[in-house]
Amino acid sequence: MIEAVGLTKRYGDKTAVYNLSFQVRPGSVTGFLGPNGSGKSTTMRMILGLDNPTSGTVTIGGYPYRKLPNAPRQVGALLDAKAVHGGRAARSHLLSLAQLSGIPARRVDEVLRVVGLQDVAKKRSKGFSLGMGQRLGIAAALLGDPQVLLFDEPVNGLDPEGILWVRNLMKALAAEGRTVFVSSHLMSEMALTADHLIVIGRGQLLADMSVTDFISANSADFARVRTPDSEPQLREKLSSALTEAGGHVLPEQDGALRVTGLPLPRISDLAHEADVRLWELSPHQASLEEAYMRMTQGAVDYRSTIDQKAGLQQPLPPGAQPPMPVPGQGQPGWYAPPPPQQAGQPFTAPTPPSGPYGGAPAGAYGAPGAPGAPSAGAPNPYAAPAPQGQPPVAPAQPPAAAPAPAASAPAPADPTQPKDAR
Numbered sequence: 424m425i426e427a428v429g430l431t432k433r434y435g436d437k438t439a440v441y442n443l444s445f446q447v448r449p450g451s452v453t454g455f456l457g458p459n460g461s462g463k464s465t466t467m468r469m470i471l472g473l474d475n476p477t478s479g480t481v482t483i484g485g486y487p488y489r490k491l492p493n494a495p496r497q498v499g500a501l502l503d504a505k506a507v508h509g510g511r512a513a514r515s516h517l518l519s520l521a522q523l524s525g526i527p528a529r530r531v532d533e534v535l536r537v538v539g540l541q542d543v544a545k546k547r548s549k550g551f552s553l554g555m556g557q558r559l560g561i562a563a564a565l566l567g568d569p570q571v572l573l574f575d576e577p578v579n580g581l582d583p584e585g586i587l588w589v590r591n592l593m594k595a596l597a598a599e600g601r602t603v604f605v606s607s608h609l610m611s612e613m614a615l616t617a618d619h620l621i622v623i624g625r626g627q628l629l630a631d632m633s634v635t636d637f638i639s640a641n642s643a644d645f646a647r648v649r650t651p652d653s654e655p656q657l658r659e660k661l662s663s664a665l666t667e668a669g670g671h672v673l674p675e676q677d678g679a680l681r682v683t684g685l686p687l688p689r690i691s692d693l694a695h696e697a698d699v700r701l702w703e704l705s706p707h708q709a710s711l712e713e714a715y716m717r718m719t720q721g722a723v724d725y726r727s728t729i730d731q732k733a734g735l736q737q738p739l740p741p742g743a744q745p746p747m748p749v750p751g752q753g754q755p756g757w758y759a760p761p762p763p764q765q766a767g768q769p770f771t772a773p774t775p776p777s778g779p780y781g782g783a784p785a786g787a788y789g790a791p792g793a794p795g796a797p798s799a800g801a802p803n804p805y806a807a808p809a810p811q812g813q814p815p816v817a818p819a820q821p822p823a824a825a826p827a828p829a830a831s832a833p834a835p836a837d838p839t840q841p842k843d844a845r
């Protein structure tokens with residue numbers, strides 16, 4: 424079992440991880456989720472003794488990693504698939520790792536077969552694709568047949584067959600009673616792979632629960648209602664009637680309305696009373712991806728914005744119309760239904776950033792716009808309570824103690840090598 428208690432890591436005045444406490448148990452796949460820069464890799468590095476916590480502790484089987492007897496045989500990790508000596512052949516790379524840990528050479532050929540790299544075993548890894556590199560990293564993690572496995576974004580760069588393989592591998596390893604801790608920012612992938620989820624945002628715990636509980640706690644039901652496309656006034660009329668009746672109405676991309684807080688028969692009655700014809704009235708459930716986005720939206724550090732193409736846009740030809748904006752796009756919660764409790768957001772997340780990357784409106788290419796700030800005072804049932812008298816993210820502190828030698832020293836053959844310097 425991996426256990427973190429009050430884990431905090433500061434880099435100068437940057438708090439990467441704050442007061443994180445959780446347990447990762449054997450026999451199941453635990454997904455570790457959070458937006459870019461939320462502290463997943465930092466946490467994994469601390470688990471592996473590659474970074475020293477500023478405060479708090481993290482242990483594997485009751486020991487800090489560096490005190491763990493025969494650690495390479497007990498813990499396997501894939502942190503950064505690129506952290507290999509590119510001039511070495513895949514087999515030589517694994518062989519050197521095996522020799523360092525007293526693992527027999529025949530095990531190298533076994534793991535090469537497990538990850539499907541046996542045919543390229545003699546090829547230099549610098550010629551490997553991203554996906555092949557990931558497979559080599561996974562082979563290195565499996566080398567010591569460890570009971571505890573950590574994978575940081577293992578499906579990065581893998582093709583669909585590779586993704587399926589990783590998913591099944593994680594499950595099989597957990598079914599053998601091992602502790603499997605997998606980081607990702609893809610909720611959809613974790614929903615298929617993990618049994619348990621630990622979700623962080625800006626280094627703080629947002630959720631620690633089974634996938635089943637996460638689904639039932641976060642997948643809000645909603646109704647999709649569509650009025651005749653040719654009569655937009657009916658849509659407005661219905662929208663007002665539903666809002667007056669206590670419903671929460673959001674426009675959908677295709678012109679339909681997304682309604683929460685009212686049962687389907689009531690929506691039908693209200694439409695009838697308002698003399699509005701309906702083309703569609705259907706029950707839906709928000710996807711887990713949406714629930715995750717909603718949970719972490721206030722803790723996203725990096726947001727895309729619309730590409731304004733300043734000075735690059737051609738004037739429209741005479742008489743041409745600019746493209747129609749998508750209804751609702753860019754509004755808070757456009758992509759997600761409101762939280763189940765109408766009284767407020769179920770997740771009190773840190774205020775969206777106004778930093779160098781901005782809390783800008785929805786971009787044409789992806790990330791949703793800065794959401795409305797969570798309602799003040801709404802309790803977050805999943806957040807770790809902040810210590811009395813302290814802000815959620817601690818203010819600037821003196822730089823942390825020097826990181827562990829392994830974190831800064833180049834050790835290209837080490838599968839637990841940290842990510843590239845950021």
Ligand SMILES: Nc1ncnc2c1ncn2[C@@H]1O[C@H](COP(=O)(O)OP(=O)(O)OP(=O)(O)O)[C@@H](O)[C@H]1O
Nearest residue numbers: 434437439457458459460461462463464465466845
């Ligand atoms: N060695 C370091 N020095 C300074 N800041 C760091 C260092 N390592 C990480 N950080 C900062 O700590 C924060 C958390 O980074 P971390 O890599 O742990 O996030 P992450 O959740 O793994 O992100 P991603 O999903 O993008 O890989 C980021 O703001 C990052 O810039």
